[in-house]
Amino acid sequence: MKKLHLLLPVLIQLATAIQPSARDPLPNQQLRDLKWGQLNFLHTTDNHGWHAGHLQEPQYSADFGDYISFVKHMRRLADEKEADLVVVDTGDRAEGNGLWDASDPKGNYTRNFYHKLDIDVITNGNHELYNKTTAQNEFDEMIPYYNGKYVASHKLVTKNLGLKITSFGFLFNFTGNYNNTRVKAPSVVIKEDWFHEAISDKDVDLFMVIGHIDVEDHELSMVLAAIREINPDVPVQIFGGHSHLRKFVQYDDKSTALESGRYFETVGFLSIDGLATKAKKAAPKLNFFRRYIDANRVGYQHHTGTNEDTFDTPEGLEMSTELTKYRAELGLDRLIGCAPQDWSLNKDMYGSPNNWYTFLEETVLPKVVTNKDRHDIPRIIFINTGSQRFDVFKGPFTYDTSFLVSPFTSKFRFTPNVPWEYASQLREYFEDDSNPYFHTLGGPEREGPRPQALKSNSFRVNQRQQNVLVNGAPSTIVPGYTTCDDFGNDGDDTVHSRIIWHFAPKVIQGNASFPDGWETSPPEAVDVVFMDFIGWNVAAGLNEISGNDSYRAVDFQPYMGEEDTMTKLLLDYVEKEWRHDCV
Numbered sequence: 001m002k003k004l005h006l007l008l009p010v011l012i013q014l015a016t017a018i019q020p021s022a023r024d025p026l027p028n029q030q031l032r033d034l035k036w037g038q039l040n041f042l043h044t045t046d047n048h049g050w051h052a053g054h055l056q057e058p059q060y061s062a063d064f065g066d067y068i069s070f071v072k073h074m075r076r077l078a079d080e081k082e083a084d085l086v087v088v089d090t091g092d093r094a095e096g097n098g099l100w101d102a103s104d105p106k107g108n109y110t111r112n113f114y115h116k117l118d119i120d121v122i123t124n125g126n127h128e129l130y131n132k133t134t135a136q137n138e139f140d141e142m143i144p145y146y147n148g149k150y151v152a153s154h155k156l157v158t159k160n161l162g163l164k165i166t167s168f169g170f171l172f173n174f175t176g177n178y179n180n181t182r183v184k185a186p187s188v189v190i191k192e193d194w195f196h197e198a199i200s201d202k203d204v205d206l207f208m209v210i211g212h213i214d215v216e217d218h219e220l221s222m223v224l225a226a227i228r229e230i231n232p233d234v235p236v237q238i239f240g241g242h243s244h245l246r247k248f249v250q251y252d253d254k255s256t257a258l259e260s261g262r263y264f265e266t267v268g269f270l271s272i273d274g275l276a277t278k279a280k281k282a283a284p285k286l287n288f289f290r291r292y293i294d295a296n297r298v299g300y301q302h303h304t305g306t307n308e309d310t311f312d313t314p315e316g317l318e319m320s321t322e323l324t325k326y327r328a329e330l331g332l333d334r335l336i337g338c339a340p341q342d343w344s345l346n347k348d349m350y351g352s353p354n355n356w357y358t359f360l361e362e363t364v365l366p367k368v369v370t371n372k373d374r375h376d377i378p379r380i381i382f383i384n385t386g387s388q389r390f391d392v393f394k395g396p397f398t399y400d401t402s403f404l405v406s407p408f409t410s411k412f413r414f415t416p417n418v419p420w421e422y423a424s425q426l427r428e429y430f431e432d433d434s435n436p437y438f439h440t441l442g443g444p445e446r447e448g449p450r451p452q453a454l455k456s457n458s459f460r461v462n463q464r465q466q467n468v469l470v471n472g473a474p475s476t477i478v479p480g481y482t483t484c485d486d487f488g489n490d491g492d493d494t495v496h497s498r499i500i501w502h503f504a505p506k507v508i509q510g511n512a513s514f515p516d517g518w519e520t521s522p523p524e525a526v527d528v529v530f531m532d533f534i535g536w537n538v539a540a541g542l543n544e545i546s547g548n549d550s551y552r553a554v555d556f557q558p559y560m561g562e563e564d565t566m567t568k569l570l571l572d573y574v575e576k577e578w579r580h581d582c583v
């Protein structure tokens with residue numbers, strides 16, 4: 001009977017906090033606590049517009065309003081403990097969710113409601129810089145608002161302990177930015193006078209580097225080395241982003257780096273103890289602690305000692321209500337069709353019936369990528385797997401879902417009459433290509449761990465569950481993050497069962513309008529159709545395979561209309577091919 005009493009307030013709260021169609025995670029999951037230090041941090045990164053939370057995944061269902069309440073309670077706790085809390089975000093707030101992508105201009109709501117978060121330091125990622133208007137609006141609406149907290153470089157003094165922190169913002173050596181912006185690589189910045197001057201300041205208790213850079217990337221080590229050259233003993237705390245993974249690295253005994261996943265699934269917590277303060281000498285050894293918090297209300301309440309009655313703050317509730325309103329204005333819940341099954345990007349092996357890429361190349365691409373004048377000409381259609389961002393769940397596929405799955409505005413281009421001998425080798429060329437082509441050509445991050453960094457294990461959570469006994473009491477374990485990092489495998493705040501991650505190829509290929517029996521007698525020539533994002537790679541590949549220099553990306557012609565982005569083609573497909581009464 002006791003449980004029923006507990007459930008009641010949860011149901012009442014659903015009307016006001018988190019989004020109306022979202023659900024709290026399954027009860028009785030085993031949580032690991034936070035360990036507070038003198039200096040504590042909350043870190044988010046690569047939210048990619050998911051500020052309304054994950055409506056179909058209860059484990060990550062907290063929205064931005066819930067986060068605002070969480071931050072407020074954490075600040076109160078810091079005061080009570082006479083400790084300090086610093087809240088940071090390392091960029092890629094843009095692109096990947098209808099809440100950002102469906103507004104005009106893109107990100108219109110997000111930039112404004114982000115201002116309501118009490119944040120200490122913030123920087124941008126690559127996704128704030130691809131698009132001309134987005135970059136301009138970031139400059140006009142975000143940078144002035146944060147008045148120095150949007151770093152390049154910023155000095156802050158913490159509230160309770162008076163620690164002096166100098167922070168720097170960095171972005172990896174990114175070259176896909178729109179030409180109204182300029183990106184300076186870390187290797188360049190660390191040689192500049194202003195940087196040298198800032199790190200020569202002796203009146204600093206801790207340097208903080210917030211970078212939209214993978215914490216295992218050498219660019220961050222380079223920044224640390226530059227600081228260490230002048231400051232061998234000052235603690236340096238780094239926060240990274242861009243890999244979309246949960247990661248934690250210890251560089252030396254006074255320096256660590258945390259990276260807090262993606263899509264508003266994870267809030268990173270980091271604490272440092274043993275720092276010298278006005279009242280206290282430095283401990284012989286600094287103690288670092290990290291925790292990856294699953295972004296849901298149950299965890300937020302657990303870590304702040306609150307409950308359904310005491311957790312929500314007026315600011316948080318107001319934000320949740322505003323988000324519901326914005327989503328309604330954008331028509332994000334509009335039903336387009338009903339997905340007949342689950343498909344995953346990496347949870348199911350490429351080639352299996354539940355793999356989204358396999359479904360795209362075998363079924364969707366041949367059907368939707370067409371040109372009425374060339375429809376009968378055999379064509380191979382390439383899209384880079386990085387263009388697909390999220391799993392599809394059985395049930396309602398809404399206007400919003402199209403942005404979650406395929407948010408990019410790339411168009412289809414083609415080159416006609418490519419000898420089959422060349423075209424048929426392209427796919428292998430892409431896989432073998434050593435060019436770092438997901439970053440330097442200005443595309444989305446490639447999802448998933450790289451072979452040399454196979455430490456974290458990303459995935460999505462489904463509703464399958466196990467009940468196990470933990471310390472004699474029944475506990476629910478759902479599949480989720482089981483991260484292994486430099487401090488071991490107990491960093492996740494929720495105990496999960498592991499999900500296996502399968503690699504996807506770089507590029508997938510759909511074949512269309514091929515004659516019967518083409519496998520034994522292939523056509524002499526085909527149209528090679530591709531997302532413009534990989535046009536440069538197609539040209540390079542065809543040149544290398546054919547042994548001449550006749551293919552140039554600038555010569556490639558549109559295959560479909562400007563409006564025919566993958567997002568739109570997917571919407572058209574779902575509308576036409578799937579049922580409209582989801583059961």
Ligand SMILES: [Zn+2]
Pocket residue numbers: 046048092125127242244445
């Ligand atoms: Zn990102």
Ligand SMILES: [Zn+2]
Pocket residue numbers: 092125126127212241242445
């Ligand atoms: Zn990024």
